[in-house]
Amino acid sequence: MAVNPKKLRPYDQPPKVRRPILPNEPDNAATAFLVAAIVWFVVATGIGVLWTAYQLFPDVLTIRLNMPTFSGVLTFELSPATTSSGFWNSLAYGWLGNAGLGAVFFITPRLVGRRLIGETMASAAAALWNIGLLAGLTAIYVPQLTGSGRLTEFPIPVDGVLLLALLLANVAFWRTALAPTDRIPYVSIWYFGVALLALLGLFGLATLASLEPFVKLSDVAAALVNGFYGRALETLCLSGLAIGTLYYVVPRAANNPVYSWGLAMLGWLLWLGLGTLAPLSTLVDTSVPFAITQIGNVATFLLVLPAFLVAANLLLSLSGRWTLVLSPGTIPFALVALTFLVATSLLEAIGSLGSVRALVGRTEWGVGVQLLALLGTATAAFLALADHAFPRLLRRDWGGTLLAEATLWAAFAGAGLAGLALISGGVAHGSLLAQGAPADEISGLVFWFRLVLGAGIGLSALAAAVVALNVFLMYTSARPADYAVMGDAVAAPAAH
């Protein structure tokens, strides 16, 4: 019999269900991180377009607004310097940081075969991480509030919030990964473990180094710490999260076993050792023994080895499933990521040679290689994850192949153009410097390379906009898909 709810007496009404502020449903943290990542991808590449515009036309638009506050006048500044900081921070922490943490919380429960232990904690980490980033990015545009160094510009209170988020993320990950199991953890877990611990440790170290009233490093030492941090963030944290993700999505999407467990672990061991030593190459100062810097240079050169082993292992895992390369989806994104992984490590190896360093050391070569690593390798790996994970998280199918194709090609061409423009521009710039060419001639030549950089960043921004649109369409109008929920008692392998 139907009941008219208006006629219910107070004691007949069903009890109100209190919704917790931080939901505890399966995959909540992964969804939060990945959706935030897509938004940050759009923001980062948007700021990137402005960054390249400043490189081409530095006198076009510099805005300064003075805001009176209780503690004095704060100046909001939109300038080449603040935009450069905004671009790199939103790219590394906003897009890649969120996507990496989303990958950890999506993949880990599926590999260990149980729900994430500490889902609420991980959701709190997602909230804190993004609130902190928003505050940090705002502070970057107020130079009085920012710290020094690259990727270490956030004010101390913001660093504290981000550290807390990383701590919570680590606790949730380790509690899940270390829960008793009868199998040796899959290789992705090993990569994630190192990347998360390194991120927490390095971020803590960089924060501590800037905690001036308590720690007084000399300025040279602080600059060296900042340099080391920036490089280690790339070699250990972001690359670890990206490789761990690729080791999951490729066998899953191909529905094949991974080619070799031994090869995977050999690659991990080499990556761990060399990736830890490679940042020593940034310690270039008279106060540092040359042998230490040289260890870093050799490790940077040898990092090509684990990159090659990872690529070989995953390509051999595709055996018999090569047709997947031609169809839009996870595998083409993963292949793009592997291509950039090998290319970037080769370029890093070439750049670590003394003669090459002498030629391109004072140019934008290094920035170009870093751009290839972040916008190429890591971005494509996390786009592969997004392609695989979003249907399982939102339980809806992707709308169509056109938008996926557009994302793939725009991301591939964008990162390739942007990185190679800076790298080739660096070689040309270095050659002119070696010939003693006048500044005007160098500026005239570099302008054209920067124009190509602008086109590349523009294409990356297009890829970000398209993937955001695709996720939005999936959420609003795509047809539901029958993927199992993590934690269901009975679920099909489609849950992967």
Next chain:
Amino acid sequence: MTVHTPIESRTRGIPRWALAVTGVMLLAGAVFFATNLSGSNPPIVGGSAEPSSGGPNAVSIIKAAGCQSCHGPDLAGQGPFPSLHGVKDGPVSENLQQLGTDHPEDWANLWIAGTDPAVADIDRGGMPAFGGQLSPEEIATVVEYLKTLP
């Protein structure tokens, strides 16, 4: 019923080709390291940046102000942003020639501060005015340091 299928591997051992490649590469790295140990590191930014007597360090001011994000990690210029080496010889950029002539001693201080009427009408080309961010003493420290760069 198993909820999640683990990812299996086709083989558990390490392929011989991988061991061979790893061995050769590590050996090459060791030989390269052993034969390239002579040398010394240059200073972190150009020349010595230590203050002569107390006071703020030029390197820290330069890093905090973000000079390197436009002028390059070693301040040698990048793209449209000019090199800061050679400040001791006077301004290089065309728009600063007159300023250099009118204020031969402190043109760089005036230019970095950007608050003096003498630089009010000069196209700054995207260069921020640091007068509100750095004190005159800090700007002087930076200029003194820039004059030491080759």
